[in-house]
Every structure is written in structure tokens, then in C-alpha cells.
Amino acid sequence: MLFFFIENAISLILKTMKLYHHFIDIENKNIFPACVEIKNGKINNITKTDLPCEGYILPGFIDAHIHIESSMLLPSEFARIAVKHGTIGTVSDPHEIANVLGIKGVEFMLDNAAKVPFKFHFGAPSCVPATSFETAGANIDANDIETLLQRNDIYYLSEMMNYPGVLSNDKEVMQKIAISKKLKKPIDGHAPGLRGLDAQKYIDAGISTDHECFTKEEAEEKLKMGMKILIREGSAAKNFEALYPLIEEHYMNMMFCCDDKHPDELEFHHINHHVKRSLDLGIDLFKVLQMACINPIKHYQLNIGQMKIGDDADFIIIDNINNFNILKTAINGNFVFENGLTTIESIEETALNHFNCEKKKVSDFKIEVNQQIEKIKVIEAIEGQLITQTIYAEPLIQDGNIISNIENDILKIAVVNRYSNQKSGDRIYKKILT
Numbered sequence: 001m002l003f004f005f006i007e008n009a010i011s012l013i014l015k016t017m018k019l020y021h022h023f024i025d026i027e028n029k030n031i032f033p034a035c036v037e038i039k040n041g042k043i044n045n046i047t048k049t050d051l052p053c054e055g056y057i058l059p060g061f062i063d064a065h066i067h068i069e070s071s072m073l074l075p076s077e078f079a080r081i082a083v084k085h086g087t088i089g090t091v092s093d094p095h096e097i098a099n100v101l102g103i104k105g106v107e108f109m110l111d112n113a114a115k116v117p118f119k120f121h122f123g124a125p126s127c128v129p130a131t132s133f134e135t136a137g138a139n140i141d142a143n144d145i146e147t148l149l150q151r152n153d154i155y156y157l158s159e160m161m162n163y164p165g166v167l168s169n170d171k172e173v174m175q176k177i178a179i180s181k182k183l184k185k186p187i188d189g190h191a192p193g194l195r196g197l198d199a200q201k202y203i204d205a206g207i208s209t210d211h212e213c214f215t216k217e218e219a220e221e222k223l224k225m226g227m228k229i230l231i232r233e234g235s236a237a238k239n240f241e242a243l244y245p246l247i248e249e250h251y252m253n254m255m256f257c258c259d260d261k262h263p264d265e266l267e268f269h270h271i272n273h274h275v276k277r278s279l280d281l282g283i284d285l286f287k288v289l290q291m292a293c294i295n296p297i298k299h300y301q302l303n304i305g306q307m308k309i310g311d312d313a314d315f316i317i318i319d320n321i322n323n324f325n326i327l328k329t330a331i332n333g334n335f336v337f338e339n340g341l342t343t344i345e346s347i348e349e350t351a352l353n354h355f356n357c358e359k360k361k362v363s364d365f366k367i368e369v370n371q372q373i374e375k376i377k378v379i380e381a382i383e384g385q386l387i388t389q390t391i392y393a394e395p396l397i398q399d400g401n402i403i404s405n406i407e408n409d410i411l412k413i414a415v416v417n418r419y420s421n422q423k424s425g426d427r428i429y430k431k432i433l434t
């Protein structure tokens, strides 16, 4: 008893901790009962043991591409939920907030994220505004990109959505890419459906990942051209089913991500869901974990430990490899999730958001027609995909106005300008009628 007391007291002073679990060694594809020794937040030693071991210890999960804003939470609150699913870090593009607030928005995310023990890794948003059709609150140009990428806490140039700009050598786009190359920071891709020579040109420009592939053939082609492919399964787009057959052969060049994860889903699962689904399909445990825990660290040079001696003690403890229930999550040797609760504190922030328009009236959304219209343009949404199709349908007209056709599931949508008082949906209105 006294011995244990003294040992614990010494451990506390030296900030050491010994954990006895089955260690999942991803690199060497091996599992063995181990004593994992942690000292001052780092992995000090991992040795085989004969002592009884319960549960399994392994590196934590990383979401390789997620916009924290789509969780509708502050980064600090996102972290409090993510750790209970075994997530210890993310690669996050703050382009949603940047669209509204520019660099000030990016700084807000960085500042809030730095207040909690969770390993966020933000990028410099490459496409703000997202398209020239958009009325955005800010513009991030090549000079801003240089300012952002020079920061140590900005890890990469985030998703280059303007692939037509890359293909046509748009000056501003190419400048942003050149700055990233000069500063040796990876460039993320976003090129849904881009194939053949166009895909090759996009990759040759220096763009190294894509999370937008929605068919196996497209992903396979891009993998063969040297791109890293992320399997996205989030709240909006779901590509797991189409892409999981590629894991077996290409796991060293693949990662998992959500892209967008709404709060109702984040509450229940995160990257642990990708892992569990893959294992349930019989995919090799080590290949799945290579994608979930290791590949993002290597590709983006993330500040996350891989459970090697000298690494930050970032890890999770699970019950067993069949159920994969997360029992504990540790970051820098501190448990941020244990006994079903997070130890990360809530942070209060003052909102930077701004809405500068008046309240809208029902009449603001009227689409009046005073001529005979045979067809209207309709955006067809495809379940589980972000890509859409154009179809033409007969309008439903009531009292001289186009109204939603609920029976056929054709609903009116409007874009409301939040930055100034303008008539809602003016552009949409014109487009619908053409």
C-alpha cells in the first residue's frame, strides 16, 4: 500500500503515467500487451508486458477535411463532442466564416481553437468568395493568402474549388498556388467529376488531395495520377459506399473525412463511424487505422503524435476491436474524455457575425408572372450527393405567382442578402424564368 502511495506521489511530481493495455502498432501491423509510459505529455516508452492488460490503446482519429462551421459550433464546443468519439485532431478549412468575415473570421477560429486541448489544423481558404455569382461578405486575395500561409498555425492552402481557374491558368488562382509551393505548404483539391487530361493538369499544378470523388472509377484514376483521396461521409455528401472498395489496394494514399458534419450527427459519431463501418465490412484493421490515424499526420505534417517514442501522447483507449467503443481520449498525455464525459471546458465568446438586413416579409418571396410560362428551371438534388442536375418542370401558378409544388416535391428557394437590404432572390428569379 505504502509502496503504491509513494510510486503514485513520485509519478505525480515527475508527471509520469504507466498504462497497461493491448497496444495496436499500426506501422508494424502488430498487437501486443504493453506498458505505455508517458512522461511530461510525451510517449516515453512502450514495452511488452506480462502484467494483465485490459482494452486496447492506439493513436486517435483525425478528420482529414472538415469545416467546423457546419457543426454550427465554436471550435471549442466541436472539440468537446469530437473527443468522445475518439477524434483528437482535424484538418479544417475555415472558408465558411471567411466568406462572411474574411481574415478576421479565420483569426476568430484560430483564437478560439487555441483555447482548448484539441489539435485543430486550419488552412488558408483559397476560394473566398466561392464563386463570382455570390455576394460574399469578404474577399481573400493572393496577398491575404500569403499573410495567412506565413503563420505557423496555418498548415495548408485549403480546397481549390476554382478548378476551372486552375485549368485556364487564372492569374490570381495560380498566384495563390505559387505562394503555397514557395512556403512548402500542401494544396488541397476539390474537383468533383474532373477526369482525364483535365484532372492531370489540375494535379500537375501541385494539388495533392481530393475529397469530392463520388465514383470508384474517378477516385481510382486520380489515385493513379498521384493524388491522395479522402473518403467523405458527412451530413450532406456520402461517398463511403462508392469508395470503400479502394481501401484494400490504396490505403496508404487515402484518408477519411466528413467535410460537413451537422450537430445532430456529430452528437452520435465522427471518424469512429468510418472506422467501424470499414471493419464491419471485413477490411483489415491496420489498413483502416492507417487511414484514420496516420496518413493525415504525414500528408499535412500535423502536430499530432503517432504513438512512437518521443511523440506527443495523443491516443485513445477502446474496449475491444470488435465493438470499438471509445473509453478514453488523451491529448498531450491528459485525458480529455473519460468516464463518459469530456474534461474540456466550455469557452464563452462574443459573436462576430453580422446581419445587416431587415426582417423579410412573405411578399418579399413572391415570384410574380404576368406572361405565359411553359417551363421553369429546377435544381434537382441527389440524395447523399452535393452535385445537382438541371431539370425543367411546369410551374404551379396561383393568383399570378409561382408557388411550391409540394405534391411533386418542387420547392421554392430564395437567397437572402445578409449584408444589405436587397430584394430577395432577384437573381434566382431571373434564372428561373430563363
Ligand SMILES: [Zn+2]
Pocket: 065, 067, 093, 159, 259
Ligand atoms: Zn470542403
